[in-house]
Amino acid sequence: MSEGEPILMRRDEAGVATLTLNRPAARNALSVALMTELEAALSAIAADASVKVVVLAANGPAFCAGHDLKEMRGLAGREAVAAVFALCSRVMTAIVRLPQPVVAKVHAMATAAGCQLVASCDLAYASTGAKFATPGVNIGLFCSTPMVALSRVVGRKQAMEMLLSGVPVNAATAESWGLINHAVDPEVLDGEVAAMARLIAGKSSHTVKVGKEAFYRQLEMGLDDAYAHASRVMTENMLAMDAAEGIDAFLEKRPPVWRGC
Structure with a gap:
């Protein structure tokens, strides 16, 4: 990302609003600034009758690496930490409560709150090369908030395996567990998501x-x-x-x- 580029980009076309996470150097980690922009964008879309479907995408080598740990370590005190998790929870619930369906287009790794982001979307399509993990347990920080979304889309045993082991699962496994709808070849991911978005946008x-x-x-x-x-x-x-x-x-x-x- 060059200096001055937005950390969240929006493109509208034929009733489909595409929101693209754009912190590639930070693996699209959910900083306070990025989550604030996401919350504002979702609020604007909720009130925009021209938008029928939302696609959530990302630039760079990862879909989303979860919370920005450097930023989190720099926070001072309980209230500051609690405010970040409250903001994150608002973003996730905003996706669920948005009038329009949200489709995640996952081209690469989604971990921790990034995995939570995928699980919070109504539909999710992923490249066969994508992986999903809730690895907080590896660094002494159990993925408790990602657990909320994860446990609502996959079975208990599968959720606990991810949460307790921290081991990534591949896209085929994520599909079989219900975390994503389909795992597709990387070269057709854009087309698959676009086709589904157009299909839904054509409904009432x-x-x-x-x-x-x-x-x-x-x-x-x-x-x-x-x-x-x-x-x-x-x-x-x-x-x-x-x-x-x-x-x-x-x-x-x-x-x-x-x-x-």
Whole structure:
């Protein structure tokens, strides 16, 4: 990265906003500045009706190396440390609560909070050469906050293996465990992510927003409460203009024209 280049870049095209981590020399470590920019970018996107899908990518030899340990070691006192982890938690929950789906495009290693970042995204595609790890245990700092996202997307035994051993898993293993959707050859990664982003961007933004929110909320509920909540959501969804348009278009064998409401 040359001096003056942004540490987070945004590019918008055809309803897809691509956010690119741009601290390649630091392996895209999540400094306070980078997390602050990510939080602001996600907040802006949440209010931007033109954005249908978000792609999270990175420049350089790693996707994300987790927290900036040099910066962390320089912090003075409990409050300063707690503030960094609180900021990180806000970024991760902002991804989950964003109205638009977020797709991680992982070209290389994602460790600790970088692995957490991948696990927090709605979808994740990775190069076959990418690896994933929660290696905090190796330096006396258990990956407790990455554990929150990781344990919600992979099985308990698999999560604990990563957390207790600190050993990286390859992309094929990450796919089989559910940490990522697909591991693909490096030369087709961009195309695979772009195709999925375009596919989702072509859906009703209102329907996708309603569905994403309901998905995460029902996961936190018991079975009866989950069905009750989902039934309420589907009732409201059924009465929306886009649902009426979508059903009419299906019955009339024509493409729908979405209104986003």
